[in-house]
Each structure stands twice: as structure tokens, then as C-alpha cells.
Amino acid sequence: MKHLKNFFFLLLLTIATQLQAQNNAGLTLPQGFKASLFADTIGSARHITITQNGVLFAKLMYPNKAGKSIIRLEDVNKDGVADKITGWANYGGTGIYVKGKDLYATSDNDVYLYQLNDKDEVVNPLSPKTIVKGLIAKNQHASKSITLDNQNNIYVNIGAYSNACQEKDRIKGSKGMMPCPILDSAGGIWKFDGSKENQVYGDGKRYATGLRNVVGLDWNKETNSLFVMQHGRDQLNSFYPEYYSDAQSAELPAETMYELHEGDNAGWPYIYFDPYQKKKILSPEYGGDGKKEGGENAVNPAVFFPAHMAPNALLFYTGNQFPAKYKNGAFVAFHGSWNRAPLPQEGYFVAFVPFKNGKPSGEWEIFANGFSGLSGEEKVMNPRKAKSRPCGLAQGPDGSLYVSDDSRGSIFKITYAQ
Amino acid sequence: MQLNKYFTVLFISFLLPCMVNAQNLVHGKKLFETRCLVCHQADGGGVPNMNAPLDGSSNVVGNNIARLVRIVKEGYSEKIPLDGYYYNNVMTPNPDFKDQDIADVLSYIRNSWSNKASKITLAQVQAAKRKK
Numbered sequence: 001m002k003h004l005k006n007f008f009f010l011l012l013l014t015i016a017t018q019l020q021a022q023n024n025a026g027l028t029l030p031q032g033f034k035a036s037l038f039a040d041t042i043g044s045a046r047h048i049t050i051t052q053n054g055v056l057f058a059k060l061m062y063p064n065k066a067g068k069s070i071i072r073l074e075d076v077n078k079d080g081v082a083d084k085i086t087g088w089a090n091y092g093g094t095g096i097y098v099k100g101k102d103l104y105a106t107s108d109n110d111v112y113l114y115q116l117n118d119k120d121e122v123v124n125p126l127s128p129k130t131i132v133k134g135l136i137a138k139n140q141h142a143s144k145s146i147t148l149d150n151q152n153n154i155y156v157n158i159g160a161y162s163n164a165c166q167e168k169d170r171i172k173g174s175k176g177m178m179p180c181p182i183l184d185s186a187g188g189i190w191k192f193d194g195s196k197e198n199q200v201y202g203d204g205k206r207y208a209t210g211l212r213n214v215v216g217l218d219w220n221k222e223t224n225s226l227f228v229m230q231h232g233r234d235q236l237n238s239f240y241p242e243y244y245s246d247a248q249s250a251e252l253p254a255e256t257m258y259e260l261h262e263g264d265n266a267g268w269p270y271i272y273f274d275p276y277q278k279k280k281i282l283s284p285e286y287g288g289d290g291k292k293e294g295g296e297n298a299v300n301p302a303v304f305f306p307a308h309m310a311p312n313a314l315l316f317y318t319g320n321q322f323p324a325k326y327k328n329g330a331f332v333a334f335h336g337s338w339n340r341a342p343l344p345q346e347g348y349f350v351a352f353v354p355f356k357n358g359k360p361s362g363e364w365e366i367f368a369n370g371f372s373g374l375s376g377e378e379k380v381m382n383p384r385k386a387k388s389r390p391c392g393l394a395q396g397p398d399g400s401l402y403v404s405d406d407s408r409g410s411i412f413k414i415t416y417a418q
Numbered sequence: 419m420q421l422n423k424y425f426t427v428l429f430i431s432f433l434l435p436c437m438v439n440a441q442n443l444v445h446g447k448k449l450f451e452t453r454c455l456v457c458h459q460a461d462g463g464g465v466p467n468m469n470a471p472l473d474g475s476s477n478v479v480g481n482n483i484a485r486l487v488r489i490v491k492e493g494y495s496e497k498i499p500l501d502g503y504y505y506n507n508v509m510t511p512n513p514d515f516k517d518q519d520i521a522d523v524l525s526y527i528r529n530s531w532s533n534k535a536s537k538i539t540l541a542q543v544q545a546a547k548r549k550k
Binding site for chain 2: 044061062139140141142163169170171172235238338339341342381382383384385389406407
């Protein structure tokens with residue numbers, strides 16, 4: 001009888017937990033927060049952006065079934081679910097950013113500018129202005145992410161088409177090139193004029209260098225400076241088993257957040273950041289052994305996270321809906337790791353870092369979890385098993401937080417109710 | 419005596435190839451785990467948009483053996499869609515693989531997860547390399 005009682009209690013608990021999860025679109029959130037599914041299966045939604053009227057635009061990595069790659073989502077009846085969904089464009093890409101009535105979107109080579117009308121509908125879907133063209137895209141780290149500052153300058157990530165700038169990429173024993181020639185045209189953030197057409201490399205400026213690949217970036221309006229999230233290097237253990245074990249390789253190097261000013265260098269490929277020693281360590285391709293330090297001129301990270309979690313979006317929260325601790329802090333969407341295998345994968349969540357006066361003021365924490373769709377403590381072993389993978393972040397005019405997912409194609413809306 | 423002969427014939431013609439075969443798959447699995455698993459994952463599913471899947475991939479179970487041999491040996495960095503998707507990561511070459519290693523690892527991946535394709539023999543790998 002007692003067993004039966006326990007059984008029913010457990011059953012009820014399970015049902016309650018399930019219902020709770022369903023109530024929040026499957027997500028686990030801090031006390032007082034709620035999540036709903038704003039949209040579902042819209043396509044491989046990379047970055048998202050929201051107008052002052054609350055219209056959301058998503059950039060797809062591939063055109064969806066209808067052949068569209070920029071999706072416009074509007075919640076006309078204000079019930080928290082997009083009920084008017086349209087789209088245009090046919091090129092894949094990651095970057096999208098709206099400023100007033102200017103909507104910027106990227107392919108892997110170019111940056112385009114669309115005009116919105118007073119209803120936030122696109123005026124020139126077939127004839128955008130080309131703002132930047134001919135950027136390097138060699139398959140690896142080819143996606144272009146963008147953000148704008150207050151002076152209408154646009155910052156574009158140009159990822160390095162390499163893991164560690166070896167003479168032969170990802171080949172065991174191949175040395176690092178000195179100096180790394182990739183840094184002339186990639187491996188950094190480039191700054192262009194947000195309103196000038198047909199700019200090429202020569203019209204822009206290499207704003208910051210030594211960044212292997214940045215997907216998430218945001219202009220911090222409080223500090224008036226650029227913040228980026230770098231994807232750290234891979235395969236320390238595959239290439240240098242004499243210095244790194246499987247377990248160490250799974251935990252190295254840190255995923256790093258940098259505050260960047262013009263001319264800054266974050267050190268790639270010569271160094272990486274070790275989260276345990278809390279030091280810039282010389283890359284083994286450049287004579288390092290896991291202990292030798294390097295990068296005297298390289299900037300230190302503002303925040304560092306565990307390895308390989310793939311930070312794909314960064315957003316400084318300026319809204320008033322969330323409790324005071326979130327104001328001006330950073331949300332980071334972690335797409336989730338793959339190269340920790342054979343160990344369980346990590347990430348697949350949205351993290352939060354509190355900031356005070358433009359500096360991190362506390363430890364990072366998991367804000368929204370459960371995107372993978374696995375229950376409880378179960379970890380993702382293989383990335384294709386994850387139901388959703390967080391990839392983009394945007395803040396609505398009412399202070400709600402939106403999270404996009406490029407796996408299932410969902411848009412989650414997170415709100416706070418006292 | 420007669421029976422003994424019979425067993426010898428049976429052993430050479432049937433059991434020995436079976437044992438060699440099983441041993442090849444064991445060796446192929448070991449190579450897969452040390453060299454391929456990090457990117458292609460334990461379930462052969464790869465990583466969406468990054469690393470191509472091996473499980474269910476038309477190339478992997480297809481008949482272009484020369485192409486498979488070349489990819490294992492020399493790596494891969496071309497931007498060509500596979501079953502409708504692009505994969506951005508560079509495949510690491512395996513220049514130290516011997517012909518038998520290539521045959522074993524290909525036989526293993528062609529017969530793991532949902533894949534059921536012919537095994538690759540040493541002769542096929544050698545023929546594929548001559549073709550180049």
C-alpha cells in the first residue's frame with residue numbers, strides 16, 4: 001500500500017513537472033518568468049531582431065519550404081503568438097539587425113539594407129541596397145553577424161577560415177603560420193558605414209583582430225562599446241595528445257566575451273584562454289605546451305565560459321520588464337557543443353551575466369534551459385538529438401526576451417510576471 | 419582423416435573469412451572511435467550545418483568507392499551539398515592510414531547505425547587509389 005502511495009505521488013509529481021514544462025514551452029526559467037512559443041517550424045532561424053512596434057524579423061540559414069529566407073513575424077492580436085507570418089529573399093545567412101526603419105541582413109558575402117514602411121512592412125524586398133559586398137567566405141566560419149553603434153556604423157564579423165592558422169588547416173603536426181596571413185582579411189571585426197552603398201574591404205576598417213570566429217555580438221549602449229563572444233578553437237587533444245588529455249581538451253579553451261575598442265587584438269591564433277589557469281596560453285601550433293603564457297598585447301576576456309558551448313548570440317538587456325538585476329546585463333545564447341564527444345555535450349541554454357557600470361558584477365548563471373527537449377539531468381550526447389538549439393536573441397519593445405532556434409525553427413518568448 | 423580434411427576446407431572457405439571480417443570491423447570501429455567520432459558523433463549523425471552525417475548519408479552507402487577512399491585519406495573542404503544540406507567544417511585528412519585501415523574504417527561506417535552497404539576490401543581501396 002505504501003508502495004502504491006509512493007507510486008501515485010511520483011506519478012503526480014511527474015505529471016506536474018511535465019505540465020509545468022509545457023506551460024513554459026518546455027523551458028526551465030528562474031522564479032516569476034514565463035515562456036511561450038511565439039512561433040514554431042519557421043525554418044533554420046539564426047539571428048532575430050525586433051522593431052519598435054514589436055514586429056520580429058528572423059534570418060534563416062536556408063530558405064524555408066516556401067523558398068523565403070527573411071521571415072517577418074507579427075502578433076496582431078497580442079496573445080503572445082505570431083499570427084501574421086510572411087517572408088521574402090532567397091539567400092541563406094545569419095545576420096539581421098533593425099535600426100528604426102532600416103533593416104540590415106547578411107548573406108555569407110554581403111550586407112544588404114531593406115527599407116520598412118510605417119507598418120514595418122518591407123518596401124523593397126527584391127531590390128535592397130548593397131551596403132558591403134565581396135567579404136571572404138570560405139565555408140568554415142563563413143557566416144556574417146552584424147550590429148550597429150549609435151553613429152550608424154555597422155560592425156561585421158569576418159570569421160577565420162581556419163582552426164588555428166596552421167600551414168595546413170587541422171592537420172596534425174602542421175605548424176602555425178607566423179604571422180598569420182588570414183588576419184589581413186578575416187579573423188576579426190570590420191567596421192563599415194551603415195548608409196554607404198557598395199563598400200568593399202578597402203572602404204572599411206579592421207576594427208578589432210585576433211578573433212577566430214564571432215557569431216554573437218552587440219553594441220553596449222551603456223558603455224558605448226562593442227562586445228563580442230568568440231568561438232574558441234578545437235582539437236587540442238587530437239593534435240597534441242602529449243599536452244592535453246581527452247578530458248582537458250573537452251574543457252579547453254574557454255568561450256570568451258570581449259569588450260573591444262578600435263585596434264584591439266584578442267590574440268587568436270597565437271594564444272587561447274585557459275579557464276582554469278585564468279591565463280592566456282601560447283597555442284601549441286606556436287610552440288606552446290599548455291603552460292607557457294603568451295599574448296602580452298592581447299586583451300583579456302571580460303567574461304569566460306566553459307569550452308565549446310558555441311555562443312551564437314549576445315544581447316545587453318535594456319528593458320524594464322525584468323527585475324532590476326537584469327538591467328544592462330548580458331544574455332548569451334549557447335547553441336550547444338559537439339566537440340566534447342565522447343563526453344556528454346554542454347550548452348543548449350541561454351545564460352545571463354550581471355553587469356554594473358559596464359563591467360561584469362557577478363558569476364554567470366543559466367537563465368533559460370531545456371531547449372534540447374531532454375528531461376531532467378539527461379545530457380545531449382549527439383547534437384542531432386537536441387530538439388532546439390538557441391541561436392538568436394532579441395528584446396521586444398515591452399522588455400520581453402525572444403530566443404530563436406535554428407534546429408526546429410522555434411521562436412520562444414520569455415516574459416516576467418511579478 | 420576425411421572429416422579432418424572436411425573441417426580444413428570449411429575453415430578456410432567459410433570460418434576464416436568470417437573471423438577476418440569480424441576482426442576488420444573491430445579494427446574499423448577502433449579507428450572510427452579515435453579519429454572520426456569527435457566530429458561525426460557516436461551515433462554517426464554528425465553535427466547539423468557543421469559536420470556531415472555518416473548515418474544514412476547517400477555518399478557513405480553509395481557506390482563511388484574511389485571518392486570515399488579519397489575523402490578518408492585526403493580530407494575534405496569543398497562546399498558541395500550533401501542530401502540538400504551544406505556542412506561548414508573542414509574534414510581532417512588521415513595521411514597515416516594504411517590501405518587496410520581505410521578498408522576497415524569504411525566497412526565499419528557502411529555497416530553501422532542504419533547503414534547496410536557492401537564492405538570495402540583491401541583490393542577495392544588499392545584499385546580506387548590507382549584510378550586517381
